[in-house]
Amino acid sequence: MNKISSQKMSHVAIIMDGNGRWAEQKKSPRSEGHKKGLDNILPIVQHLIEYKVKYITLFAFSTENNKRPYDEKKHLVKLLDEALNNISEKINEDNINLSFIGDLTNLPKKTISKINQLNKINNNDQSNKLIIAWNYSGRSDIVNALNNIKNKDKITEKKLESHLMTNKIPDPDLIIRTGNQIRLSNFMLWQAAYSELYFSQKLWPDFNKNDLNKALKEFEKRRRNYGSI
Numbered sequence: 724m725n726k727i728s729s730q731k732m733s734h735v736a737i738i739m740d741g742n743g744r745w746a747e748q749k750k751s752p753r754s755e756g757h758k759k760g761l762d763n764i765l766p767i768v769q770h771l772i773e774y775k776v777k778y779i780t781l782f783a784f785s786t787e788n789n790k791r792p793y794d795e796k797k798h799l800v801k802l803l804d805e806a807l808n809n810i811s812e813k814i815n816e817d818n819i820n821l822s823f824i825g826d827l828t829n830l831p832k833k834t835i836s837k838i839n840q841l842n843k844i845n846n847n848d849q850s851n852k853l854i855i856a857w858n859y860s861g862r863s864d865i866v867n868a869l870n871n872i873k874n875k876d877k878i879t880e881k882k883l884e885s886h887l888m889t890n891k892i893p894d895p896d897l898i899i900r901t902g903n904q905i906r907l908s909n910f911m912l913w914q915a916a917y918s919e920l921y922f923s924q925k926l927w928p929d930f931n932k933n934d935l936n937k938a939l940k941e942f943e944k945r946r947r948n949y950g951s952i
């Protein structure tokens with residue numbers, strides 16, 4: 724499905740929720756839900772690229788997810804490593820530039836080095852941008868930005884935005900959250916000011932291209948006037 728309307732959609736962000744409940748329904752361990760969740764990323768990303776969405780952000784791990792049991796966190800880092808090791812080919816095929824937002828300092832050194840290495844591929848204006856939010860907190864991003872502004876005499880929106888981790892990324896036009904929860908959970912708090920929000924009842928591992936098409940069609944119907952008439 725190629726882009727069909729003139730509605731601007733350069734950035735779609737997804738809160739991939741529901742892996743745990745998916746596993747619970749199948750009487751499987753939560754790790755199985757996350758594995759299925761990971762497997763679901765590529766087809767959805769590829770579909771968005773076909774739809775000519777240039778920026779795609781996926782919320783994979785929130786700062787608050789650090790409260791989860793050690794084994795679950797360890798498993799998620801293992802999945803991240805696997806994904807990073809397997810993704811080079813796809814990155815080349817689909818002209819993707821991969822980057823991360825969030826605090827990566829607690830990741831193993833080899834993981835960070837792989838992330839930096841992959842980030843160099845297709846790092847140009849023409850590529851599709853896949854952004855993974857990892858150990859990400861919208862509130863921390865704003866607080867850190869404020870702390871990093873040297874001249875605090877007159878802080879403008881533009882100045883603050885230039886210090887956010889998303890400074891090179893346009894605000895999301897559409898934020899999709901799967902898993903039947905109606906909240907942003909500390910995701911892109913500043914950037915979501917005028918994002919269209921779409922909530923799907925589907926759990927992330929079950930969220931397929933048809934579900935994505937429904938979200939995209941719904942987006943096309945929204946009237947975005949940014950406070951104007």
Ligand code: FPP
Nearest residue numbers: 739740741742743744757760761783802803
């Ligand atoms: C939310 O579901 C999902 C997460 C906290 C992790 C998302 C991770 C993936 C999709 C796979 C790994 C991705 C990468 C990039 C390595 P939940 O566990 O909160 O589900 P629940 O609300 O049903 O418990």
